[in-house]
Amino acid sequence: MSITREEVAHLARLSRLALSADELDRFAGQLDVIIAAVARVQEVAADGIPPTTHAVPVTNVFREDIIVPPLGAGVVLDQAPAAEQGRFRVPRILAED
């Protein structure tokens, strides 16, 4: 057993996913199989082999600093789930207590 239902529930909380009890049951079993399979990377990756983070390494990418008109607030807020007074309206961000 590489991952427990409790661990999956914890990861779901970290990932901001309100999973149902049914989903937790199902994913715990499936993820256990998947993690056992992907753990095979530990068989060959010996110490000292440098990690690759990106397929084609590029560093210090610059472009011309040209001023272009930004998207208008109206265009952006048009797709917002809720807007008020020309701003995004969001639920409260602090707990009651």
Next chain:
Amino acid sequence: MDSELTRMTAAGIAALVAAGEVSAVEVAAAHLDRIEAVDERVHAFLHVAADSALRAARAIDDRRAAGQPLGPLAGVPLALKDVFTTTDMPTTCGSRILEGWRPPYDATVTGRLRRAGIVILGKANMDEFAMGSSTENSAFGPSRNPWDLSRVPGGSSGGSSAAVAAFEAPLAIGTDTGGSIRQPGAVTGIVGVKPTYGGSSRYGVVAFASSLDTPGPLARTVLDAALLHEAMSGHDPCDSTSVDAPVPPVVAAARQADVSGLRIGVVTELNGEGYQPGVITRFTEAVELLESMGAKVTEVSCPHFGYALPAYYLIAPSECSSNLARFDAMRYGLRVGDDGTRSAEEVMSLTRAAGFGAEVKRRIILGTYALSSGYYDAYYGKAQQVRTLITRDFEKAFEQVDVLVSPATPTTAFPIGERADDPMAMYLADLCTIPSNLAGNAAISVPCGLAPEDGLPVGLQVMAPVLADDRMYRVAAAVEAALGQRRGHPLLDEANGLGEARPGQEGRR
């Protein structure tokens, strides 16, 4: 004429439009009629943009009438995977969380298509956020394979492959993160290309795994794919990982279609156990064909390729868990449970639970696990080291040979539903394609016949070094020409999922 227009190549359509023998509006209308006639059964499209397509086509006709020069694909219709932003069409990524979203800007690829005079017919179905190999993970229902409607068209760019194979569009654009262009291309009998990473812009492509995602073309012929490859590619200052180098001469290579003297390596590790016998039969024949055309064929071992799949299923979910954090229910997309009593965090968690499908949730959790402290070194860190080993395998192989070949997929198209509840079985569909995503090099799938046991298409994968995309086009075009000559008709004439196979000689399979 209408049905003939939909059967034509992109190059053929562009030539007719340029010569004024047919209008771009007629071409667009013929394809829209075709979509109307068959897409209820194929379900390649999530959105059909008839009005804007006809408007774009009319603009091409006007430009021609005014004597202005037209590009090599002007007036040719195209299906655009629903992961590219479009200002005049919704962009959903096959997800409920983005249902109905109208992006405020065009992807760089979208803009390039428009400027090339390509007519975008609509948005193609896909596995949700490009995670899957069958389109069954689309929140809006699966697409179907035009060879057999009970089977998958591959994925994640399965709407794109189905549209092209069903003659709803001569061209399509997809994205390939672990095989999502090549695998759907292979199982629907069309050409699918993953360019070198960074050769095509990711700006305006909703991100799945940023270090792997690569936009590329799908088409019915190698030349058409090359023409689209050139039209969509090139350096983009808006994508800092975009390669600042000339686009490899892929169109010239597709026209050259010559393999004499070319050194071709058959990858030892992408063969044998787990591969469908008919896939191996057709692959072996294709290799023999290449040899008979003057290529020097040897076997090449890439010992770490067997670890590509596990490395990929750590790296891609890790990047996905980070990228998909942007879906927070605050600025765009779905919002659930905002009733005045719940906090932003609760609304976020409820929205993501309601808006994401099972595979996306699984991968977010897997990625969060692999990146969490205590597991990072053992999983994500090790996967990144394996990525180095795979890149080294390629480098060593390309010291001995010019290109590598393998089957594009271990099996032909599988039945809808067969792997839906078994994530590991689904992941195996990308066994042969993933190494090139991890190393970033170019790879193509080109049809090499039908598997004898099920009569379904098999793809030959040709892998070329980084920025040597033209080499694989040479090989693919040579195979296509030789097999086409032997067969005497296009392979897709034999597709009968819609009851439209064209009569031909006996036993031509």
